[in-house]
Amino acid sequence: MTKRKSNNIHLKLRGNVWWYQRRVPKALQKFYPDTATISRSLDTSDVHIARKLRDKINGELAHSALTRTDDDNKRFRELVREMRAEKEINQDWDAWIYPEKLLERGDELTLRAYMTVNGKENYERYYAFTVREALAEWLNRHGVNKSKETQRKVEQSVNLFLEFMDAVDMPINDITRRHAYDFLATIEKAKARATCQAHMSRLKTLWKNTRDLGEVSGENPFEGHSYTSPITNNRKQMFEPHELRKIMELINGESRERQLYIQLALFTGCRLSELGNLKKRHLMEKGGVPYIFIEQGKTSAATRNVPIPRDIASELKVIAEQLDDESPLLGIEGKTFGRWFSVLKTNHITDDSTKSFHSFRGMFITALKRCDIPETITAEIVGHKRGSTMSYGYYAKDNEVQKLSESASKAENYIRTEWLGNKMK
Numbered sequence: 001m002t003k004r005k006s007n008n009i010h011l012k013l014r015g016n017v018w019w020y021q022r023r024v025p026k027a028l029q030k031f032y033p034d035t036a037t038i039s040r041s042l043d044t045s046d047v048h049i050a051r052k053l054r055d056k057i058n059g060e061l062a063h064s065a066l067t068r069t070d071d072d073n074k075r076f077r078e079l080v081r082e083m084r085a086e087k088e089i090n091q092d093w094d095a096w097i098y099p100e101k102l103l104e105r106g107d108e109l110t111l112r113a114y115m116t117v118n119g120k121e122n123y124e125r126y127y128a129f130t131v132r133e134a135l136a137e138w139l140n141r142h143g144v145n146k147s148k149e150t151q152r153k154v155e156q157s158v159n160l161f162l163e164f165m166d167a168v169d170m171p172i173n174d175i176t177r178r179h180a181y182d183f184l185a186t187i188e189k190a191k192a193r194a195t196c197q198a199h200m201s202r203l204k205t206l207w208k209n210t211r212d213l214g215e216v217s218g219e220n221p222f223e224g225h226s227y228t229s230p231i232t233n234n235r236k237q238m239f240e241p242h243e244l245r246k247i248m249e250l251i252n253g254e255s256r257e258r259q260l261y262i263q264l265a266l267f268t269g270c271r272l273s274e275l276g277n278l279k280k281r282h283l284m285e286k287g288g289v290p291y292i293f294i295e296q297g298k299t300s301a302a303t304r305n306v307p308i309p310r311d312i313a314s315e316l317k318v319i320a321e322q323l324d325d326e327s328p329l330l331g332i333e334g335k336t337f338g339r340w341f342s343v344l345k346t347n348h349i350t351d352d353s354t355k356s357f358h359s360f361r362g363m364f365i366t367a368l369k370r371c372d373i374p375e376t377i378t379a380e381i382v383g384h385k386r387g388s389t390m391s392y393g394y395y396a397k398d399n400e401v402q403k404l405s406e407s408a409s410k411a412e413n414y415i416r417t418e419w420l421g422n423k424m425k
Contacts, residue, residue: 008047010054018042018050020057040163060168072109076127077215079113087117094118128171129215131158131206138209147302149273157202160187172207173216180221188229196229237354238363241419248420250348257319257331258340260312265357267412268306269364269382270294272357276334281325283316289405294383302383307405309412363419367411377407 010022021039038061042053086093094114102111112123135158143151162169164183180200188196204222211217239247244266251259264275274294282293284305290313291305308316320329330337341357349355361382368378378384381404416422 007051010058011042011047011050016045018044018047020050020054025061038168057168073127073129073133076109076113076123077129079110080116080124083113083117125171128173129210129213130169131162131172131175132169134172134206134210134215137213138206142209148277153198154202154206157199158206160199161203172210175207175221177219177221181225184225184227188227191229193227193229196227200225236356236358236362237352238366239349239355239359241421243349243355244363244419245421246349247345250344256315258337260315261330261332261337262341262360263312264292264308265360266364266415267309267312268292268408269361269368270306271302271361271383272334272338274302274383275330276328276332276337278329279325280320280323280327280329283313283320283329285313286401289401291401291405304380304383305401305404306381307401307408309409363415364411367414368407371407371410371414373407373410377404380404381408 010020012019012021019039019041021037024036024038038057040057042050044050044053083093094117097110097114099111099114102108102114112121112126115121116123135155138154139151143154146154161183164186165179180203184196184200187199191199200222204220207216207220207222211220247262251262261275264270265272270292277295278292282295284291284293289307290310291307294302294304294306316329319331323329338357345355365378365382368381
């Protein structure tokens with residue numbers, strides 16, 4: 001018996017909401033370097049609507065695959081520019097072009113460029129410079145000088161805008177000021193002003209870079225908008241001592257790697273992404289002082305040497321013995337751990353959104369302040385912007401790391417005695 005083909009291919013029901021889910025087509029894999037699956041909520045519980053939306057997305061993907069193969073869209077635009085330039089100065093600009101021969105050798109790209117320039121049929125929209133191309137250009141030109149976190153946030157803004165436009169991709173020249181206005185109005189309903197400003201700023205930068213490339217012209221649609229979302233204070237608050245002790249009790253039964261994530265954050269002030277990026281080779285020691293080298297961080301000031309407690313360093317050395325130099329030191333990706341901790345915190349500690357994993361960083365900084373550590377030393381340890389910097393590298397100077405270790409140890413002792421009551425393992 002022939003197996004009946006399902007009408008719900010690429011559809012997945014999660015709860016009562018249909019999702020579009022499929023593997024990235026081979027022809028488009030280079031445009032989705034960080035994922036193997038395209039997944040998007042269709043925001044409907046009606047399977048008939050979901051199928052129509054599914055078919056629309058499939059059509060967009062098929063069109064993208066046809067027009068992007070082997071950088072065809074880029075080559076098409078180059079041909080059009082060359083032909084138009086020649087047409088302006090030479091009335092016999094197309095004397096060398098024979099449509100029949102182009103068809104015979106399968107050069108449909110050149111034929112389409114020719115038809116576009118001679119006015120017979122305009123194919124420019126099919127080969128237009130797209131939003132994802134703009135992202136790829138920015139990443140290649142400017143992203144290499146930015147942190148992984150900054151690159152991720154720019155990609156996040158692009159994905160959010162395309163999701164709003166209900167498109168897998170789209171010509172960047174099609175974006176109007178009204179599109180940007182409506183996008184802002186939509187995200188302002190759910191996001192704080194600072195977050196909205198950050199998304200608009202990233203998209204504005206992307207559009208500007210595309211204009212520098214000569215692929216778009218005119219007014220930047222993401223520039224000069226006013227914001228109506230309230231200015232909220234999203235500053236992270238510290239956990240209360242009893243909350244901190246409860247966290248430590250809860251993680252006692254968890255893996256040592258998870259415990260170390262929290263202990264390192266609490267006693268070093270490192271960000272979640274910085275801990276997630278740690279590799280075996282970043283675990284260092286100089287003059288008997290153990291420290292970690294933060295190679296990549298949120299800003300350029302984040303690159304630094306951070307002393308760590310000796311008991312934690314001993315455990316990390318045991319873990320490191322089983323790893324090669326490029327292996328993640330804590331064995332858990334930062335975002336994965338962040339989601340796990342968020343669930344733990346919400347279920348057992350508090351649903352206060354101002355208290356999160358980042359609160360540990362604030363607690364360490366507060367402890368340094370209460371121990372009267374000079375602000376310049378604090379800035380060096382936690383990676384804040386400072387007037388002068390150390391000469392960073394894998395190998396710190398003896399006096400440098402010793403000085404930082406002495407200050408960090410004071411904060412560590414304060415946290416253990418005043419907030420944890422010496423209840424640390």
